[in-house]
Amino acid sequence: MSTTRQIMVVGASVAAAAFIGQLRADGYDGSVVVVERDPDMPYDRPPLSKEFLTASEARPEAPWWTGGCDIVRGVAERVDPANRALTVRKSSGQIDELMADHLVVATGSDPVRLPGQPDGVMSLRTAADARAVRENARPGRRAVVLGAGTVGTELASSLSASGTDVALVDLADRPLDRFFAGHLGDEAAEWIRSGGVQLHLSTRVGEIHRRSTGWVIETDGPTLTEADLVVCAVGTRPALAWLDGLDLDTRDGVACDASGAALTNGGDIVPGLHAIGDAARWTGAEYRREDWTSAQLQGRHLARRLSGLTPLVNPSAERPYFWSRQFGRRIQVLGKPVREATLVTHVQDPEEAAAFYTLEHDGDTVAWISINRPREFALALRGAVAGSRKVT
Numbered sequence: 398m399s400t401t402r403q404i405m406v407v408g409a410s411v412a413a414a415a416f417i418g419q420l421r422a423d424g425y426d427g428s429v430v431v432v433e434r435d436p437d438m439p440y441d442r443p444p445l446s447k448e449f450l451t452a453s454e455a456r457p458e459a460p461w462w463t464g465g466c467d468i469v470r471g472v473a474e475r476v477d478p479a480n481r482a483l484t485v486r487k488s489s490g491q492i493d494e495l496m497a498d499h500l501v502v503a504t505g506s507d508p509v510r511l512p513g514q515p516d517g518v519m520s521l522r523t524a525a526d527a528r529a530v531r532e533n534a535r536p537g538r539r540a541v542v543l544g545a546g547t548v549g550t551e552l553a554s555s556l557s558a559s560g561t562d563v564a565l566v567d568l569a570d571r572p573l574d575r576f577f578a579g580h581l582g583d584e585a586a587e588w589i590r591s592g593g594v595q596l597h598l599s600t601r602v603g604e605i606h607r608r609s610t611g612w613v614i615e616t617d618g619p620t621l622t623e624a625d626l627v628v629c630a631v632g633t634r635p636a637l638a639w640l641d642g643l644d645l646d647t648r649d650g651v652a653c654d655a656s657g658a659a660l661t662n663g664g665d666i667v668p669g670l671h672a673i674g675d676a677a678r679w680t681g682a683e684y685r686r687e688d689w690t691s692a693q694l695q696g697r698h699l700a701r702r703l704s705g706l707t708p709l710v711n712p713s714a715e716r717p718y719f720w721s722r723q724f725g726r727r728i729q730v731l732g733k734p735v736r737e738a739t740l741v742t743h744v745q746d747p748e749e750a751a752a753f754y755t756l757e758h759d760g761d762t763v764a765w766i767s768i769n770r771p772r773e774f775a776l777a778l779r780g781a782v783a784g785s786r787k788v789t
């Protein structure tokens with residue numbers, strides 16, 4: 398990349414940080430400009446549903462942000478790939494056109510809203526969202542959380558720990574249904590209920606409206622009333638509206654080749670355009686990765702490719718890793734849980750709320766699940782990584 402002098406990244410989060418950190422470590426001394434719309438960024442997102450909700454700082458720290466770039470505060474609105482130009486509406490209102498040899502899409506995801514979701518129903522994606530939720534986290538308050546995925550269950554756990562009265566609603570018949578691919582549903586329901594949360598499963602949310610006494614959430618089961626806050630945590634989708642109208646395959650994230658080069662609808666590489674993190678779907682990974690670790694790996698991999706250096710690891714060949722903390726449990730999952738797999742219990746220690754499982758499918762271990770068993774998990778991780786890692 399000796400001729401590249403200008404790199405632009407949209408999104409100042411963990412994927413961007415890993416990308417820029419690797420570029421600089423490998424000796425790139427050209428310009429890097431990062432465009433970011435959130436005035437609080439950079440900060441770390443995983444704490445937002447966990448310890449941050451019971452803390453007092455304005456935003457979580459971002460120890461992985463090492464700088465090495467100029468940040469332009471504003472919203473990326475349009476890209477002209479042929480001229481390698483990006484239109485940015487700066488926070489001041491001024492509209493600028495920025496040029497670069499390479500543009501990296503690192504815009505992550507936005508929360509999904511329910512059809513007809515009224516204003517005032519909260520989401521949890523940014524530090525501002527978390528501060529708004531935190532203001533209501535105290536005894537005597539009543540919260541309804543919609544969606545019992547990782548963010549919804551972590552939020553229910555943190556709110557409940559702060560003394561808030563919490564109801565958690567999901568259409569699925571078990572919590573963490575996607576996270577564990579249908580396994581451990583009874584166990585998760587048990588630890589959520591023991592944590593003092595009212596759990597409403599197989600429950601479809603209908604109309605949501607506000608009365609003088611608080612929010613009313615109609616469902617096909619009970620009607621939930623007098624809620625001080627309602628938080629919708631039903632999922633996310635890649636933040637790509639600003640790329641609308643381009644000949645880019647953005648059906649579920651920006652489709653990329655195995656090193657992060659963006660692809661057209663016809664499968665051709667778009668010169669100078671790349672995508673990493675939650676916003677990207679790389680060839681070779683079976684699905685779009687939406688976790689912190691993959692975002693980092695993709696950022697580093699793309700940097701190595703642009704520098705013309707051998708990649709350190711191939712992110713698409715790595716087993717995905719995700720963690721959660723909730724209801725006194727540290728949960729770690731390596732691999733991809735699948736519904737057809739058989740759950741094998743290796744450790745079960747109810748007194749310590751600890752367990753260690755694997756998911757076995759077609760003669761292979763497809764996932765390792767640890768609950769408060771970090772030592773077993775670290776050993777499994779070492780073995781699994783040694784078995785799967787290939788540098789391409």
Ligand SMILES: Cc1cc2nc3c(=O)[nH]c(=O)nc-3n(C[C@H](O)[C@H](O)[C@H](O)COP(=O)(O)OP(=O)(O)OC[C@H]3O[C@@H](n4cnc5c(N)ncnc54)[C@H](O)[C@@H]3O)c2cc1C
Nearest residue numbers: 408410411412434442443472473504505674675687688689
């Ligand atoms: C509450 C919560 C808890 C989580 N917990 C975990 C966890 O425990 N473990 C785990 O592995 N993962 C967790 N995740 C997921 C993890 O945080 C994401 O996978 C990771 O942040 C993705 O990083 P990224 O760099 O791709 O994008 P993001 O972190 O989403 O950042 C993208 C940035 O792009 C900016 N942006 C978007 N559009 C524009 C635009 N048009 N112009 C300018 N800027 C723009 C956004 O403001 C944002 O700052 C959690 C996520 C949330 C929300």
